[in-house]
Amino acid sequence: MELSQVRYFLALAKTLNFTRAAEACNVTQPALTRAIQRLEEELGGPLLYRERSLTQLTDLGKAMLPHLDAAYLAAETATAQAEAFKRRDAAPLRLGLNSTISAHLLMPVLQELQDRLKGFELALIEESSEKLFATMLDGRLDAAVVAEPVRLPDRIDRWPLFEDRYVVLCRSGHRFSNLAEVPTSALAEECILLRAQGGCDFEQVLDDLCRAAATKWRRGHRGGSEDHIRRMVGAGLGVAISAASQPVASSVVAVPLAEPAAVRRVIVTAVAGRPHSAGLATFLKLMRARDWKGEVGCH
Amino acid sequence: MSLKGELENLREQARTNENVQMAYEVVVNQLGRAETAGRALKVGDVMPGFLLPNAEGRLVFSDDLLRRGPLVINFFRGNWCPYCLRTLEALESALSSIEAAGGQLAALTPDTGSHLIATKRQHGLTYEILSDVDGAVGLQFGVLFRAPQRYRELLIGLGIDLEERHGNAGWLIPMPATFVIDQSGVARYAFVNVDFTRRAEPEEIVQVLHGLKRAGCQ
Numbered sequence: 001m002e003l004s005q006v007r008y009f010l011a012l013a014k015t016l017n018f019t020r021a022a023e024a025c026n027v028t029q030p031a032l033t034r035a036i037q038r039l040e041e042e043l044g045g046p047l048l049y050r051e052r053s054l055t056q057l058t059d060l061g062k063a064m065l066p067h068l069d070a071a072y073l074a075a076e077t078a079t080a081q082a083e084a085f086k087r088r089d090a091a092p093l094r095l096g097l098n099s100t101i102s103a104h105l106l107m108p109v110l111q112e113l114q115d116r117l118k119g120f121e122l123a124l125i126e127e128s129s130e131k132l133f134a135t136m137l138d139g140r141l142d143a144a145v146v147a148e149p150v151r152l153p154d155r156i157d158r159w160p161l162f163e164d165r166y167v168v169l170c171r172s173g174h175r176f177s178n179l180a181e182v183p184t185s186a187l188a189e190e191c192i193l194l195r196a197q198g199g200c201d202f203e204q205v206l207d208d209l210c211r212a213a214a215t216k217w218r219r220g221h222r223g224g225s226e227d228h229i230r231r232m233v234g235a236g237l238g239v240a241i242s243a244a245s246q247p248v249a250s251s252v253v254a255v256p257l258a259e260p261a262a263v264r265r266v267i268v269t270a271v272a273g274r275p276h277s278a279g280l281a282t283f284l285k286l287m288r289a290r291d292w293k294g295e296v297g298c299h
Numbered sequence: 300m301s302l303k304g305e306l307e308n309l310r311e312q313a314r315t316n317e318n319v320q321m322a323y324e325v326v327v328n329q330l331g332r333a334e335t336a337g338r339a340l341k342v343g344d345v346m347p348g349f350l351l352p353n354a355e356g357r358l359v360f361s362d363d364l365l366r367r368g369p370l371v372i373n374f375f376r377g378n379w380c381p382y383c384l385r386t387l388e389a390l391e392s393a394l395s396s397i398e399a400a401g402g403q404l405a406a407l408t409p410d411t412g413s414h415l416i417a418t419k420r421q422h423g424l425t426y427e428i429l430s431d432v433d434g435a436v437g438l439q440f441g442v443l444f445r446a447p448q449r450y451r452e453l454l455i456g457l458g459i460d461l462e463e464r465h466g467n468a469g470w471l472i473p474m475p476a477t478f479v480i481d482q483s484g485v486a487r488y489a490f491v492n493v494d495f496t497r498r499a500e501p502e503e504i505v506q507v508l509h510g511l512k513r514a515g516c517q
Contacts, residue, residue, distance in 0.1 A: 002338045002441045041333035044447050067445065067469040071438050078435035082348040085360060108356060116358045159466045161412075282350065282358065288466050289352035289430035293413040 005039045006072045008032045009047060013065050016055045077281045084278035090119035091279035096132040096144035097124065100200050101266065102226070102246050105296070106145065109286045117282060128197065136271050142280045145287075147201045147243070148265040157272040159284070162292035165244045166205050166262040167254040169233045174253070176239065181258035184213040191220030193229050193240040201264055202241040209259055245296045266292075302389040302500055309381055310496045322453040323496070329447055330493035336474060339441035339491040346372075346480045347439040351407070351429040354415035359429055361484075364403045369487070369511050370480045371397060371504055373406040374431075374442050374473035376495065378418040379459045383408075383475070386498045391424050393501035400508035402479070407431040409465045409472060434471045442476040442491060445469065479507045487511060 004025075011021040012032075022029040040047050047061035057065065084091065093113070097103060103124065113120045127135070132144040133153050145161075152158060168187070170176045176186070187210065194203065210217050220238035223229040229240045234251035241257075243264060248254050256262070268287045270280065313319045330336070340346065348361045364370050373390060375383035387406060390397075397404050405427040408415070415428050437443040446454070446461070451470055454461065462468050477499035479488035488507040490499035 001335065001438070001443055001445075003438055005338075006438070038333050038335075038338075042330060042335050043445060044329050064445070067467075067471070070467060071434060071443070071469055071471055074433035074435040075438040078349060078439065079347060082350045082361070085350045086348065086362065112356065112358060116360075160463075285430070285432045286352045286356065286358065288411045288432050289415060290356050291354070291413040291416045294416060 001039060001042055002035070003072070003075055005035045006068050006075075008035050009039060009061075009064075009068055010072055012036065012048060012055070013057055013061065016057075018050075018055065073275070077276050081278045081281045085117065085282075088118035089278060090121060091117040091282070092121040092123075092142075092277070093279040093283055094123045094140065094142045095125070095283070096135065096141050097126050098129050098132065098144070098146040098200075099126050099195070099197060099226070100147060100202055100243065100246075101145055104247055105245060105266075108295075109283065109290065112286060113279070113283060117279065120279065128200070133269070136269070139271075142277065143268060143270045143283060145266065145268050148267055149204070150201070152269070155272050156269050158267045158269045159288050161266045161268055161287065161290070162245070162296050164264050164266050164296065166202070166257045166264065167242050167244050167246075168257060169230065169240045169242045169248065169252050169254055171234055171236045172251055172253050174236075174239070176255050177253040179255050182255050183258045184209045185215050187217050187239075188215045190218065191238040192217050193220045193232050193238040194222045195226075195229065196222045196224045202243075205257075205262060205264070206241050209257065209262060212259070212261075301502075302386060302498060305385045305389070306382055306496055306498060309385065313496070318453060318456075322450045325447050325449040327494050330444055330474065335444055336491045336493050339474070339476060340478060340486050340489060342486050342489050344486050346370075346478070346484050346486060347436065348484070349429075349431075349436045349439075351431060351436065353430070354419050354428045359405070359427055364405060364427075365480065365482050365484060368401040368403050369482055369508060371402050371404045371508070372440075372476075372478045372480060373404070373499075374437055374440070374476040375406055375408050376472045376475070377408050377410045377459075377461075377464060378414055378421070379454070379457075379464075380495070382496050382498065384418075384422060386475070387418070387424055388422055389498075389501050391422070391426070393505060394426055396505045397501075397508060400505055401512050402504075402508040403427075405429055407436060407473075409434045409437065409461075411464065411466050414464055431473075433465070433467055434469070434473070437471070437473045440473075440476065440478070442473040443471045444474060445471055477504060479504060479511070481511055 011024045015021045022032040045060045049056045129146040129150045135141040168182045230249050350360050353359050407429045434443045476491040
């Protein structure tokens with residue numbers, strides 16, 4: 001399909017009128033009609049009902065609209081992105097990370113943006129997923145990297161990056177440290193360190209797994225940051241739940257949880273339907289094209 | 300064996316599977332009737348510039364490639380497509396001839412994630428493999444089409460999930476296409492075929508590059 005055909009179709013879907021769509025696209029009506037007919041042949045059926053006083057999208061037209069809209073937006077963004085790159089325009093990027101996702105994961109991508117985008121200006125924040133989504137919807141954040149399961153608002157686009165196994169962090173020499181996997185039932189005898197902010201996916205998965213295994217877990221000390229938790233584990237103040245992609249200190253061992261369900265999915269998100277700036281578009285492309293499986297060593 | 304011969308063998312094998320053959324015919328007939336190939340970038344057209352991530356996670360800008368010499372651009376569907384893989388391997392075999400003729404080579408696919416580096420490693424490719432995320436460049440080149448339902452069903456049945464590979468639900472894939480772009484960004488050669496079992500011969504591409512060199516219009 002041709003970019004102009006897609007543009008004509010989108011104008012028609014908006015106006016539901018061949019004359020007005022042709023005017024909006026600055027072409028003659030016969031040219032627009034021909035282009036749409038060709039597109040219909042390519043897509044294998046009519047996209048519009050053409051009745052004397054009423055033009056309506058067919059089911060195929062309705063089904064194709066979001067895909068063609070997205071493809072057109074992607075092509076337009078790609079053009080703007082290449083031009084902005086050439087002009088060395090400013091490329092601000094306001095990025096949010098869920099507090100259970102380490103910033104080290106993003107560094108190769110951010111380094112590439114720093115090396116290649118002359119006007120790259122980064123603002124990185126750490127928050128709970130809910131706050132990140134609210135900030136994005138308010139227009140104060142461009143993209144966020146979070147972990148699923150998570151409650152995703154309707155207007156958020158998501159792209160999966162990689163699967164990340166949940167692990168138990170323990171001090172080296174701890175009874176878990178030589179195990180290949182830790183069964184959920186074994187957690188009942190441990191004091192589990194908690195994040196002060198609470199409500200993160202690490203606590204959620206613990207609740208879910210213990211409920212499924214009909215066992216309980218005991219609350220231990222609280223730490224204000226991932227650094228606190230790692231140091232507390234290293235000092236033997238308890239064990240903690242984390243994920244395989246997270247960095248560990250040398251005195252700490254990360255052992256995967258045994259249950260197959262103990263996996264989260266790391267995703268990158270942005271507000272749906274909002275135009276992507278050159279900085280955001282380039283960031284998303286780098287994130288989505290990256291070999292996360294090889295890098296993180298997860299599935 | 301020439302690429303043409305290898306592709307012919309693959310076609311013969313595919314003909315023995317009725318399901319594959321039917322889905323193939325739907326694609327070729329539907330796109331053929333709509334004259335889809337005729338609306339792609341043509342000789343004399345200016346190529347749209349692009350900035351895309353490569354298999355190694357670096358950004359590649361088309362102007363940077365063109366500065367080094369004329370650019371051979373190959374659109375391929377993904378490493379799930381046996382015809383694409385034979386073509387990518389044939390291009391690797393021809394790479395030294397392409398470079399000797401002053402050319403650069405980049406292959407673009409709508410695949411994302413680990414599929415890119417897997418394609419390079421498993422098939423010993425040393426040239427640029429770029430992720431055309433959401434098919435944005437393919438659409439600008441006019442080579443993108445939506446896989447017809449029959450073909451989508453075939454791929455899903457074979458465990459090939461383009462939604463997962465592309466990170467979108469569009470099922471938009473490129474027609475196999477090869478372009479030679481001169482250093483001013485103008486297309487000097489265009490091969491686009493709705494029949495995905497037919498590809499540009501690498502030898503022909505090398506000849507085009509030699510022609511550009513002789514004409515001094517690199």
